[in-house]
Amino acid sequence: MNAPPEASGPVGRWLIATGGAALFACMLIGTISVIARHCGLTIVGDIELEQAAIVLSASAALVCATHARRHARVHLLLNRLTPVYRTRLTDLSAVASSVFFALLTVGLGMITLELRNSHEESELLHIPYAPLRLIALAATVTSATLCVTRIRSRAGQ
Amino acid sequence: MTPPAVGAIGTLVLLVLLTSGVPIGAALGLTGLGGLAWLLGVEPALVKSGIILFQTLSRYELGVLPLFLLMAHLCFAADASRDFFNAAARLFGHRPGGLALASIGACAGFGAISGSSLATAATVGLVALPEMRQRGYADTLAAGSVAAGGTLGQAIPPSAALIVFGIIAEQSIGRLFVASLLPALTQILFYFAVVITLVRVRPAMAPPVSRASWSERKQALLRIADMSLLVLLVIGGIALGWFTAPEAASVGTCGALLLCAWRRRLNRASLGRAITETLRTSGMIYLVIIGALIFSVFISASGVSGALVGLLSGTGGNHALTLLIVTAVLLLLGSLLDGLALMLLTTPLLLPVLQSMGYSPIWFGIFLVRAMEIGFVHPPIGMNLYVIQQIAPDIPLGRIFRGVLPFLAADLVHLTLLIAVPSLALVLPGMLLQ
Numbered sequence: 390m391n392a393p394p395e396a397s398g399p400v401g402r403w404l405i406a407t408g409g410a411a412l413f414a415c416m417l418i419g420t421i422s423v424i425a426r427h428c429g430l431t432i433v434g435d436i437e438l439e440q441a442a443i444v445l446s447a448s449a450a451l452v453c454a455t456h457a458r459r460h461a462r463v464h465l466l467l468n469r470l471t472p473v474y475r476t477r478l479t480d481l482s483a484v485a486s487s488v489f490f491a492l493l494t495v496g497l498g499m500i501t502l503e504l505r506n507s508h509e510e511s512e513l514l515h516i517p518y519a520p521l522r523l524i525a526l527a528a529t530v531t532s533a534t535l536c537v538t539r540i541r542s543r544a545g546q
Numbered sequence: 547m548t549p550p551a552v553g554a555i556g557t558l559v560l561l562v563l564l565t566s567g568v569p570i571g572a573a574l575g576l577t578g579l580g581g582l583a584w585l586l587g588v589e590p591a592l593v594k595s596g597i598i599l600f601q602t603l604s605r606y607e608l609g610v611l612p613l614f615l616l617m618a619h620l621c622f623a624a625d626a627s628r629d630f631f632n633a634a635a636r637l638f639g640h641r642p643g644g645l646a647l648a649s650i651g652a653c654a655g656f657g658a659i660s661g662s663s664l665a666t667a668a669t670v671g672l673v674a675l676p677e678m679r680q681r682g683y684a685d686t687l688a689a690g691s692v693a694a695g696g697t698l699g700q701a702i703p704p705s706a707a708l709i710v711f712g713i714i715a716e717q718s719i720g721r722l723f724v725a726s727l728l729p730a731l732t733q734i735l736f737y738f739a740v741v742i743t744l745v746r747v748r749p750a751m752a753p754p755v756s757r758a759s760w761s762e763r764k765q766a767l768l769r770i771a772d773m774s775l776l777v778l779l780v781i782g783g784i785a786l787g788w789f790t791a792p793e794a795a796s797v798g799t800c801g802a803l804l805l806c807a808w809r810r811r812l813n814r815a816s817l818g819r820a821i822t823e824t825l826r827t828s829g830m831i832y833l834v835i836i837g838a839l840i841f842s843v844f845i846s847a848s849g850v851s852g853a854l855v856g857l858l859s860g861t862g863g864n865h866a867l868t869l870l871i872v873t874a875v876l877l878l879l880g881s882l883l884d885g886l887a888l889m890l891l892t893t894p895l896l897l898p899v900l901q902s903m904g905y906s907p908i909w910f911g912i913f914l915v916r917a918m919e920i921g922f923v924h925p926p927i928g929m930n931l932y933v934i935q936q937i938a939p940d941i942p943l944g945r946i947f948r949g950v951l952p953f954l955a956a957d958l959v960h961l962t963l964l965i966a967v968p969s970l971a972l973v974l975p976g977m978l979l980q
Contacts, residue, residue, distance in 0.1 A: 409821035412616055415609055416803075419796020423789050439792075440606050446825070447603040447832055450612060453822070454829025460569035461830050463883055467567040482568040489572040492579055493836070496596025499589075525603045 401456060408449030414442040434514035444521045448528035455532040458539075460486065480540055487536035494529040501526060549585055553848025556581040560841070560891065570887045571830075574837030581844035598839045602832065606792060608713055612828035613795035614704040617780075618660040619820035620802035624811045626773050627669035630655035633766040635677065640757035643745035645683060646691040649674040650737045653695030654730070655770070658777040659802075660699050661706040663885075663922050667696025667930045671937045684751040685941045687744060690949025693930040694737055694957070697919035700885070701730040703781055704795070707889065707918060710831065711911040714838050714893050718908075719791040720784045724978055725908045725971045727785070729916065729964055736956040744952060772808065776801045785978050831886075838890035851898040858899055865903055869965055872896055873917065880921030885929075888918055905968070912971040913964055920957050923950045 422435040454460055462482065467475055501522045509518040547555075556577050563573035575595070582591035602608065634648035634655070641647065652670045660666050671692040678688035700707045703723035712719040745752045758766075780798040783789050789797060806812040845851060858868050875896075880888050893914065900910050922930045924947075931946050964970055 405818070405822050405825060408825045412612055412799075412821065412824065416613060416616075416796045416799045419609075419613075419793050420800040423793045423797055427788075436606055439609060440604050443606065443609040444604045446612055447608070447828070450825040450829035451603075451832050452829070453825040454827075454833065457826045459826045459830045460571060460833055461886055462567050462569045463564045463887055464567065465883075466565045478567050481566065482572070485563065485568045485576060486572045489575045489579075489837070492592060493575070493595055493599050496592040496594070497599050498596070499593055500596045500600070521604060522600055525600050528603075529599065 401453075404449050404453055404456070408446050408453060411442045411446035411449065415439050415446065418442065434511070437511040437514045437516055440511070441516050441521060444524055448524050451528045452531045452535070455486075455490075455535045476543075480543060483536050483540045483543075487533045487540070490529045490533035490536060494526060494533060497522065497526050497529065549848045550850045550853040552581055552584055553845055553850025553853075556841075556844060556848065557850070557891070557895070564883060564887055564891075569833065570890065571833030571835075571837035574834070574841040574890055576837075578837065578840035578842070578844040582840070582847060585844070585847050594843060595840050598843070599836055602713075602836045602839060605713070607719060608709075608832075608835070610704070610719060610792045610795040611706065611709050611831060612824055613792075613799045614661055614706070614709070615827055616820060616824040617704075617795070617799040617802040618662070618665065619823050620799070620806045620812075620816075621656075621659045621773065621776075622665075622669060623816040623820055624773070624802075624806045624809045626659055626770075627652065627656045627666075628673045629766075629769045629773065631670060631673045631677070633770045636758040636763045636766040639755045642749065642754070643687070643741040643752040644755060645674070645678045645681060646687050646741045646745075646752060647738055649678065649688075649691045650695040650698070650734060650741070653692070653698045654702060654734050655774070655777070657699035657702040658704075658781065659773070661704045661709075663697045663700040663919065664929055664933055666699030667692055667933045668937070670695065671934055675934070675938050679938070681755050682753040684748075684949075685938075685945055686949030687741070687751045688949070689934045689938065689941055689946040690951075690953055691737070691741060693923050693934050693946060693950050694740075694953030696930045696933070697922050697957075698730060698733065700915060700919055700922075701726060701733055703727070703784070704791075704798075705915065706831065707885065707915045708911060709791075710835060710838075710886070711889060711893065711914065713835055714842060714890065715897055715907050715911060717911060720794075721908055721975045722911050723781070723791060724785050724975045725912050726915070727781070727974055728970050729912055729960075732963070732970065733916075733957075733960055736960050737953060740952045740956045772805050776805060785974070787978070834886055834890060838893075841890070842894035845894040851895055854895060855899050855902050868899075868903060872900070873961065873965070876914070876917040877920060880917060881924060883921075885918035885921055888921060889914055906972055908975060909968045909971045913961075916957075916961055916964055920954065920961070923957070924954055 418435050418439045422432045425432050467478060510516060560573055560577040579591050579595055631648060631652035634651035635645055638644040638647045653666050656670055657666045674692055675688055703726055708722045708726060709719055712722050780794050784791055784794050897907060897910055934946050935943055
């Protein structure tokens, strides 16, 4: 657990703040509902609230990991290559990542479009799903863009 | 081309992408998407991927992962690893090989918070390695005990690997946590036995250390009392049914936050660092899970698991032989792929095979994580070995590996025990979680 580099730029800081706030919301909702249950009280819709916070924190986490280039990869071959080939493979993996994020965006986009008039919402608190889908969509679009930007900036060097 | 053939080719393509350094999640997802597009058509494949993406990002059970990670980072900020090692060193340090035993004990203690092998080896190693070397311990014993002890991070709940397995295999995370308790305890005992045997054979490996006074021991134990209470509350709460695993993660994180504040370690910088690290690590795991679930749907649609069941039934229903083959495949792949990739590649392929033989998925989860841990301490991947070398760059990698070898042998015996006695993993969930 080495100290991480500081979150770069206002976007990075905003992401961390949003993701962190969502994490704390999850923590508080979970803890309060446990305490309430053991006191004989029931908090209606606690899981639905937590789910909404989880979408926010997970989406922020996905972008944070992409931004910090923290996605797990197998280094068996990479570590044994010359710098030239290593750079080429790294570029290839950035292309693969951006394609994957783009395909996920298309898939989720198709579902979001399909369900735009269905007014899907949670059972107890009636939290609408459409905005949550848009948050997830924003995360995949941003991640794909980050990967493409990385390839372009390397090509420009 | 038949669907099982497409499945087999997809698996090979995945191996090529993984070894080419493509992020594990993207490699799994692209292979799965490509395979599904081949088998079902492009549109169904894209829609299925979109559904998996949103279901994963909104999954309540998966909320445990970032929260347990945050709990670990907060405890790290509160200096948990140093305190655990100091307490264990004060208690066992004077015994033959005591500091090595203390390192393993500290790994178990910190592992009960961190859930990660690398984090456990790195944080405990930073404290324990210099101390052991300063007291004249052989490099092999010092490095070996920390590298092997580090794998306990993944064995003891809340293990990140077990959470990921629970999501992929659709098994109860709480049940997996409880099932891992006895195997983890026996693993610790096996490691203790290795240290005691090594020191008995070659006493020069671990010169005696002076005995700590009772007041020093009391002080060190008091220092970890709060942390131990938190660990007991989280693990005990799940085992006794006080709360579910996601609720335990919330309570544990809340406790860690209070503990950090109590120890005057909570400030803007430490909190920011904990949140940043938590988001980055959980984002990495989210992508891996999304990719793995897409790949898993592809494998299931291709019917390659069914073909594998048919192939393995050629062993004449000999369970021991099948398990031997499965273990050999896992250990072989474990020397090529990292733990997470190994789990995500093999779970959709092997779980149906073992389930068809009557094995419990809970047992398979524990078995798989155990096999993964072995990959952490043997070359060429052996991430824990590299972690130790980063902490002590003057110890050659070969010497670190020689130090790990006796522990690796104990790991293999322990894995055999887990195969021979599946109830080691299944008895506690059966007793506690009816």
